[in-house]
Amino acid sequence: MNLYEVSVxxxxxxxxxxxxxxxxxxxxxxxxxxxxxxxxxxxxxxxxNPRWPGINTDHLLAALERGLAGVGRYDARIGWSIRSPLDEEYA
Incomplete structure (x- = not known):
């Protein structure tokens, strides 16, 4: 699993x-x-890059190890949550 950034x-x-x-x-x-x-x-x-400066590498590595695909949202207190692209919470 990898983290991507999609920009418009x-x-x-x-x-x-x-x-x-x-x-x-x-x-x-x-x-x-x-x-x-x-x-x-x-x-x-x-x-x-999972070791990109400014990224909490512990949180990111934990998220990558889960092996889930989807839209990510980061919270400094709990780390990454990964949801379906159709999840209304991620609109």
Whole structure:
């Protein structure tokens, strides 16, 4: 499992946990179609290094070890939660 960051031209980015770039793109597309009423915009998928400065590596490594694919949300107190791209909480 890897952490990806999917960015759109407006500058917003969505953290995605996926096995590869194609799965990350598919999860982003499903998330966008499920929560936005606009066509899927052009986007860029970047793989994040798990040892990237500024990331709590213990939290990230724990999330990666779970092996779950989906949209990520980070809370400094509890770490990463990973949900389905269609989860209403992640709209």
């Amino acid at each position: 031209q407006s500058g917003s980015a969505l953290p995605i946990f996926a096995t590869d770039f194609d799965q990350a793109a598919s999860i982003f597309t499903a998330w966008h179609l499920g929560h936005r009423e606009t066509p899927v915009p052009d986007f860029e998928v970047k793989q994040r």
